[in-house]
Amino acid sequence: MAKAAVKLADPNPLSAQERAIESGKKALHENVSERILRMIELIRNYGDPRLTLDRTVLFTESFKTTEGQPLVLRWAKALKHIAENIAVTIFADELIVGRPNTWFGRYGLVYGELDGSLMKEALGVFKAVKDKKGQGSIPSSSVTVLAEDGKVIEEVLFPYWNGRDFTPAFIKALPEETRHLIYGPDPNNISVQTGMLMCTGAWRHSQNWAHDFGKILTRGCKGIRDEARAKLAALEHPYDVVQKMPFLESVIIVCDAMMTLAMRYGRLAADMASRENDQQRKNELQEIAEACAWVPENPARTFREAVQSQWFTQMFSRLEQNIGGQVSMGRMDQYLYPYYQKDLADGRITRESAEELLQCVWLNMWQSTEVKLSPSAAASMEGFAHFEPVTIGGQTADGLDATNELSYVILESARPLPCTYPEITVRIYANTPDRFLHAVAEAVKDGTGRPKVVNDENIVPFYLSNGATVPEALDYACSGCCESRLVNRETQVTGNTGTNLGAVVEMALRDGKSKVWKDEQFGLKTGDPKKFATYEDLWRAFCAQLEHFTKHVMIQQCVAVTLKPHFFAAPMASMLHDLAMKECIDLHRHGEFIPGSIDLPCLETVGKGTAIDSLAAIKHLIYDTKQLTWDALLDALERNWEGKEAIRQLCLNAPKYGNGIEWVDAIGWEIERIQLECARRYHVRANQYYMQRSVPVTAHVPMGRAVWATPNGRPNPEYLSEGISASHGMDVKGPTTALHSMARARCGAYKEKGADLINMKFTPSTVAGEDGTRRLMQVIRTWCELKLWHIQFNIINKRTLLAAQKDPMKYRDLIVRIAGYSAFFVDLSPMQQAEIIARTEEEMAH
Amino acid sequence: MSQATPNQKGLVLNIQHFCTNDGPGIRTTVFLKFCSLRCKWCCNPESIGQRPELAYDINKCIGKKACGKCLQPPAPEGAMYVLDGPDDRVHINWDLAQGCGEETTSVCPTGALYLFGQEMTVDQVLDEVEQDSAFYRESGGGVTLSGGECLLQPDFSTALLAEAHERGINTAIETAGNVPWAFMEEVLPHVDTVLHDHKLTDPIRHKKWVGADNTRILANFKKAYETFPDKTFIARTPIIPGVNDDEEHIRSVLAFIRPHKNVVDYQLLPYHRYGETKYGFLGKVYELEDFTPPSSETMDRLRAIIDESFGRTAAGKTG
Numbered sequence A: 001m002a003k004a005a006v007k008l009a010d011p012n013p014l015s016a017q018e019r020a021i022e023s024g025k026k027a028l029h030e031n032v033s034e035r036i037l038r039m040i041e042l043i044r045n046y047g048d049p050r051l052t053l054d055r056t057v058l059f060t061e062s063f064k065t066t067e068g069q070p071l072v073l074r075w076a077k078a079l080k081h082i083a084e085n086i087a088v089t090i091f092a093d094e095l096i097v098g099r100p101n102t103w104f105g106r107y108g109l110v111y112g113e114l115d116g117s118l119m120k121e122a123l124g125v126f127k128a129v130k131d132k133k134g135q136g137s138i139p140s141s142s143v144t145v146l147a148e149d150g151k152v153i154e155e156v157l158f159p160y161w162n163g164r165d166f167t168p169a170f171i172k173a174l175p176e177e178t179r180h181l182i183y184g185p186d187p188n189n190i191s192v193q194t195g196m197l198m199c200t201g202a203w204r205h206s207q208n209w210a211h212d213f214g215k216i217l218t219r220g221c222k223g224i225r226d227e228a229r230a231k232l233a234a235l236e237h238p239y240d241v242v243q244k245m246p247f248l249e250s251v252i253i254v255c256d257a258m259m260t261l262a263m264r265y266g267r268l269a270a271d272m273a274s275r276e277n278d279q280q281r282k283n284e285l286q287e288i289a290e291a292c293a294w295v296p297e298n299p300a301r302t303f304r305e306a307v308q309s310q311w312f313t314q315m316f317s318r319l320e321q322n323i324g325g326q327v328s329m330g331r332m333d334q335y336l337y338p339y340y341q342k343d344l345a346d347g348r349i350t351r352e353s354a355e356e357l358l359q360c361v362w363l364n365m366w367q368s369t370e371v372k373l374s375p376s377a378a379a380s381m382e383g384f385a386h387f388e389p390v391t392i393g394g395q396t397a398d399g400l401d402a403t404n405e406l407s408y409v410i411l412e413s414a415r416p417l418p419c420t421y422p423e424i425t426v427r428i429y430a431n432t433p434d435r436f437l438h439a440v441a442e443a444v445k446d447g448t449g450r451p452k453v454v455n456d457e458n459i460v461p462f463y464l465s466n467g468a469t470v471p472e473a474l475d476y477a478c479s480g481c482c483e484s485r486l487v488n489r490e491t492q493v494t495g496n497t498g499t500n501l502g503a504v505v506e507m508a509l510r511d512g513k514s515k516v517w518k519d520e521q522f523g524l525k526t527g528d529p530k531k532f533a534t535y536e537d538l539w540r541a542f543c544a545q546l547e548h549f550t551k552h553v554m555i556q557q558c559v560a561v562t563l564k565p566h567f568f569a570a571p572m573a574s575m576l577h578d579l580a581m582k583e584c585i586d587l588h589r590h591g592e593f594i595p596g597s598i599d600l601p602c603l604e605t606v607g608k609g610t611a612i613d614s615l616a617a618i619k620h621l622i623y624d625t626k627q628l629t630w631d632a633l634l635d636a637l638e639r640n641w642e643g644k645e646a647i648r649q650l651c652l653n654a655p656k657y658g659n660g661i662e663w664v665d666a667i668g669w670e671i672e673r674i675q676l677e678c679a680r681r682y683h684v685r686a687n688q689y690y691m692q693r694s695v696p697v698t699a700h701v702p703m704g705r706a707v708w709a710t711p712n713g714r715p716n717p718e719y720l721s722e723g724i725s726a727s728h729g730m731d732v733k734g735p736t737t738a739l740h741s742m743a744r745a746r747c748g749a750y751k752e753k754g755a756d757l758i759n760m761k762f763t764p765s766t767v768a769g770e771d772g773t774r775r776l777m778q779v780i781r782t783w784c785e786l787k788l789w790h791i792q793f794n795i796i797n798k799r800t801l802l803a804a805q806k807d808p809m810k811y812r813d814l815i816v817r818i819a820g821y822s823a824f825f826v827d828l829s830p831m832q833q834a835e836i837i838a839r840t841e842e843e844m845a846h
Numbered sequence B: 001m002s003q004a005t006p007n008q009k010g011l012v013l014n015i016q017h018f019c020t021n022d023g024p025g026i027r028t029t030v031f032l033k034f035c036s037l038r039c040k041w042c043c044n045p046e047s048i049g050q051r052p053e054l055a056y057d058i059n060k061c062i063g064k065k066a067c068g069k070c071l072q073p074p075a076p077e078g079a080m081y082v083l084d085g086p087d088d089r090v091h092i093n094w095d096l097a098q099g100c101g102e103e104t105t106s107v108c109p110t111g112a113l114y115l116f117g118q119e120m121t122v123d124q125v126l127d128e129v130e131q132d133s134a135f136y137r138e139s140g141g142g143v144t145l146s147g148g149e150c151l152l153q154p155d156f157s158t159a160l161l162a163e164a165h166e167r168g169i170n171t172a173i174e175t176a177g178n179v180p181w182a183f184m185e186e187v188l189p190h191v192d193t194v195l196h197d198h199k200l201t202d203p204i205r206h207k208k209w210v211g212a213d214n215t216r217i218l219a220n221f222k223k224a225y226e227t228f229p230d231k232t233f234i235a236r237t238p239i240i241p242g243v244n245d246d247e248e249h250i251r252s253v254l255a256f257i258r259p260h261k262n263v264v265d266y267q268l269l270p271y272h273r274y275g276e277t278k279y280g281f282l283g284k285v286y287e288l289e290d291f292t293p294p295s296s297e298t299m300d301r302l303r304a305i306i307d308e309s310f311g312r313t314a315a316g317k318t319g
């Protein structure tokens, strides 16, 4: 009787986002003021982000005068110089002020000391992208560089930093074999990576990071400065004087610098207020002036001051350094809650005014764009990836439910915004209140990919087994894309390196040579597969290649960690960290192992599904059912399947990961085990393990270009599978089975098994109505029970994506979920757009 | 009580996960082959026959030049052929292809040729079903047997449902009820929720549209309500405009079920045309192309009658 039918009035309903675009509305929901709408319009109309160079120009000026001094001190002095001289501007409608640029719109900071050597080359790349956009092709991550900015780069920044910056030094310091694997045959190449590994250490000062913002709010810069002064006065041991004095002096200088900059904003606001005729704006400016005169110098007294202080701190963090994906916000609903509660009780704010203040911060964050100078970096983080997760919900350090009214306010404040910010991240655990989960599911249904969800039931035990106390583990914050941080115990601030598992497969099949790189020998010589008598022989070759790659990941990590203290310092980030402050050591020296720290470097992996499916196809077709010979398969691969469609079809129809097939899923578990075991074999310090994770951001797209055809039926240059998801469209048994497979293919037997990224796409019809909301809640609850790490949803109709490709202007506000972040669909390259469209669309069975 | 027999085999069409309209919660629906009715709107034509059936999706065929594997034995001569012209994709002579089975379809690398229906043991089915158990726990879901007519494989269904209970899985069936009472009597003890169809009221029209009259069906249902007072029954009607979208039908079903406390709901399902392409895969013609899905107004109007009868407010009942 079958499936007589589905219970659906409208077979193809739209998500809130799609409805807003189709009806030309400016916001997805009503809880947004005219002020916020005006600001959104201005930001969108400003168009592409423009480079902002003031920070680096001032940083450079200062650095020229401090050569030879301890690095951390030079950094602090440079920040002070910036704070004293950078232009301060306040724009109409702004309530929360402070910016590193001088216009209202998206901007991108660049950092000479990081990769100044690439600046000139990058100018050319930016121009080329821009020109292509002008010709009416589909726009992609395009950046505005004004002629005057180009001149500053060519005449001031590049000449100073070329050869003095981190990137080329890092590359030079790599052992040749490692350098060759990452940067290829040309010894002078410093910008484009081979795609065998994705080495992010050269693209950023720090890996994803969340500050302990609560410290600034409760103690103020003054309180931290006092602590540094007291410590300084107590220094006695000659060794300490040498080692710790510069750090403590830097902390004092940085505190002063933050206060100075805030004061300048305060004075500007007061000045503008005195000349303002509109009474309402006058009052607003006066309030801004008062807030900036008080914070971040002093502890915040009100919600408004707390929010302003928080924003100043994160803005200052951007001036200090580039953190991968920018600054994570920590547990905002926890550290802001006391201020919210008090102000609400005292009648100083309403829920609406609190929402508006938060929305002002979200718009500030939106404008800060992460522009990458290296083409490889840009391709790995398309659509101006920046993930600045705002963590809400979960449990408190006391083990109680952490959900409070502010959790809802934060969640709701984000929902109407047709922009990519903020990245709300919800911590879910077994007892998350249904009311909260319901609100989360409703927000997910808007279709902007927010919020994303992370799992206490996985992450808390992860930290416990890696050395955290129970209260510490319970207090983790989401950081970066879908990773997490203990803001006062973790210290790993060195960018990670990803292993291209698709390439590892190719190495095992081509005796260590890469076809895309014209037979360059990147891998080991593991022999001709035709001589592999059994699947075990192939597996051994694969493992050898994987261990080879893993070893080089660890080598480059060691180089980066050793070299960074000579190039980077982060006195502000360090002064907000309990252990760094206690030991008076800059976080960038974490490689020396800061006592008490949990320092987990990381093995990133890309293309897990591609690798599993490739190995499974070979096992099934060549060894188990003997439908295919090595000769035929290798020949078809070599031709990139051209003229070999029947063989490709066999491969495509072989058993695939994500469909609940035990032996196939088990390959995924084994791949992770091999990596983890390999890392354990070489690890240097007790209790400091390499964690294994799969958070590729958009790297699976460029890394796919580097891998020739793979036995899962994938042609070159198609993207690899993404996160820990199955290969695109290959998980045909629906979301329940896909999640089951993912849970089973996760090597949870190892305590250092870390973050995994899961994307799930539903059509709006699947989650329509109250029934649909419940369904989504049940899916999230089950995911929680399966102890997976993270999940996020795209709730969108395929036809909307196709329409957006045709009419980018109409759909310029269309937001899609990429990795741990959302981006405007039209900001993505055509290849990335195709990747999004190809992701499996989960429908409820009818 | 029959013993759970894990090796018992049945003819299974398909196992579908994440079903949300086949009983409470998130469910996995197991479709069994074989049906004793012939509903003109049937959207599962592949489920009707008693044996595995050849199916073919021409859109997946990559053609004679690239492949051509099915154009030679073991396929019977002439069963698969190619027309002259640039399009070298395979066509099927359905008469000659009658007896094609596994040995023919297994040569096809693309899955264009495949079989509807495969023998599976109780354990094979439940091992797959059980993978979703975390979802059942969270949603109050479980396994649903559907078809075809799942009661036409009574021993298999019994074994499967009993074993599902052994594994702690909630069970439901979907049945049209056109089977000997003995079959129902055998299976129902192992079923938690019985979803049963009332397609038409009038026996003559029932015979015209469904291929059999409904005397035995109604007798079975009535006896089932009475014999299994602790089971949950949910009556259902697929609404097909022009066939059974009249208030009279709804009211007469209500009159039939309302005296029985264990019939807890009456659900209406709008007809859809999803089955249409499958007729093509089987080389059959979709006879009545002019069925259209009901309007949402019709659905609302008819559902209001049911809500009233069950003493519910109409709001929130539409999907």
Ligand code: SF4
Residues within 6 Å of the ligand: A001, A002, B035, B036, B037, B038, B039, B041, B042, B043, B044, B045, B047, B048, B147, B148, B149, B176
């Ligand atoms: S009872 Fe169900 S499977 Fe049988 S013919 Fe009717 S609709 Fe098709």
Ligand code: SF4
Residues within 6 Å of the ligand: B060, B061, B062, B063, B064, B067, B068, B069, B070, B071, B090, B107, B108, B109, B110, B111, B112, B113
């Ligand atoms: S075997 Fe399949 S793909 Fe090949 S020609 Fe026949 S139907 Fe087409």
